[in-house]
Amino acid sequence: MSILQIVKYGNPVLTRKAEEITNLDKYIEELAQNMVETMYAAPGIGLAAPQVNESKRLITVDLSVGEDTQNLIILINPELISQEGEVVYEEGCLSVPDISEKVVRPSRVIVKGIDLKGNEKIVEAEGLLARALCHEIDHINGKLFIDHLSLLKKSLIRKKLKRAIQASKI
Numbered sequence: 001m002s003i004l005q006i007v008k009y010g011n012p013v014l015t016r017k018a019e020e021i022t023n024l025d026k027y028i029e030e031l032a033q034n035m036v037e038t039m040y041a042a043p044g045i046g047l048a049a050p051q052v053n054e055s056k057r058l059i060t061v062d063l064s065v066g067e068d069t070q071n072l073i074i075l076i077n078p079e080l081i082s083q084e085g086e087v088v089y090e091e092g093c094l095s096v097p098d099i100s101e102k103v104v105r106p107s108r109v110i111v112k113g114i115d116l117k118g119n120e121k122i123v124e125a126e127g128l129l130a131r132a133l134c135h136e137i138d139h140i141n142g143k144l145f146i147d148h149l150s151l152l153k154k155s156l157i158r159k160k161l162k163r164a165i166q167a168s169k170i
Contacts, residue, residue: 075113
């Protein structure tokens with residue numbers, strides 16, 4: 001298994017809707033396992049394939065950050081099928097380093113996807129797990145958490161990120 005490079009804000013793969021996975025082959029299985037290793041090494045509680053420069057509808061989530069791998073969720077082609085309530089909570093992202101903001105997310109969700117064996121999987125979640133699933137599904141739909149902010153906050157953050165990108169190219 002390998003630790004993959006996490007792409008940062010400004011990479012176009014983060015703003016495109018990822019491709020549906022139609023073939024569960026060794027490549028997808030290896031990508032999922034490498035994503036899990038990358039997520040744990042970051043450390044993070046979730047990772048979507050576009051964050052490792054793969055335009056695929058694949059996400060990994062583990063609130064324990066590898067402490068209890070029974071909590072690991074790997075979903076192919078996940079979709080939000082139900083949501084209720086609202087919670088405002090601080091959120092950050094491995095692809096948008098050093099930025100965190102309060103974001104409104106559903107308090108409870110039901111997500112449907114496929115596991116690595118090709119079986120349909122339904123995940124009912126609330127709290128932080130619901131937030132993480134929504135965050136990662138946003139990634140495969142070409143959205144970042146900052147896209148949920150007010151226009152003013154989004155504009156200020158984008159300017160800050162663009163300056164950081166320019167400074168790192170010098």
